[in-house]
Amino acid sequence: MLSLEGITRNFGAGRPAVADVSFDVGASEIVGLVGESGSGKSTIARCILGLERPDSGTIRWEGRSLADRTVRRLARREIQTVFQDPRSSLNPRWTVRAILSEPLDNWSGRTGRPARTAELEALLHQVSLAPDLLARYPHELSTGQCQRICIARALAPGPKLLVLDEPLSALDVSVQARILRMLHDLHRQRRLSFLVITHDFAVVRDICHRVVVIDAGRVVETGAVDDVLDHSTSDVTRSLLGNVLPFPFTPPQASPRLAVSRNDG
């Protein structure tokens, strides 16, 4: 569905921000793009979204290069994104009705007929929000509700792929868990593909099928999440994993003191 082949992006002197990156996201697949801060995740996302042009390499959408204007136009509708900070992604002067009406009106192909309340309420239902929120402004919503509105707005054009750029990092832990459950439900109901950009392997473990680990702009490891969790071959991955769970493949050594006491027994 989405395919990156040898993507390189250089911002000037020094190492490229992204160097020879290749990976795919298949239909209904959830892929995690993981790396430390500065590893090149957002640059890759911007290239996919057409906000940045790679210096070399090819990005294909449904088999056709994004360098083609017609394909870019199709991808603008079919690839939608949700950013890290939901509050700054929403216009504070617009009600939820206006925020959700804009993409419905832009992409529905209808002329002159504004989005109907039923369509807007259906979008809110998809993200488990009550219809009475349509009249509210972003400052009248919690941060978690704002992120749900951002997700509803991304769903409005009927996308096939959602690029979720650190979608949970502005939220507290209990809200993160609820948004993750909602993303699971959305995936199950709509069979969407997700590219989940994160530095947090806990998110990858919870929701992703496959993971691509990058470091200093390069892919250092890729594979099914369980394989990477159990048999990582990269120090970068192990360091990212270190905060998430103990490695089953590197059991802690018994301390000499414990070993002595066992021997004593």
Ligand SMILES: Nc1ncnc2c1ncn2[C@@H]1O[C@H](COP(=O)(O)OP(=O)(O)OP(=O)(O)O)[C@@H](O)[C@H]1O
């Ligand atoms: N427009 C730009 N001009 C110059 N350098 C840039 C630009 N955008 C990104 N970079 C550099 O490219 C590298 C990768 O940045 P990028 O934002 O893609 O990383 P990231 O993994 O998304 O980081 P974070 O998790 O902190 O958002 C960094 O060294 C950054 O300084």
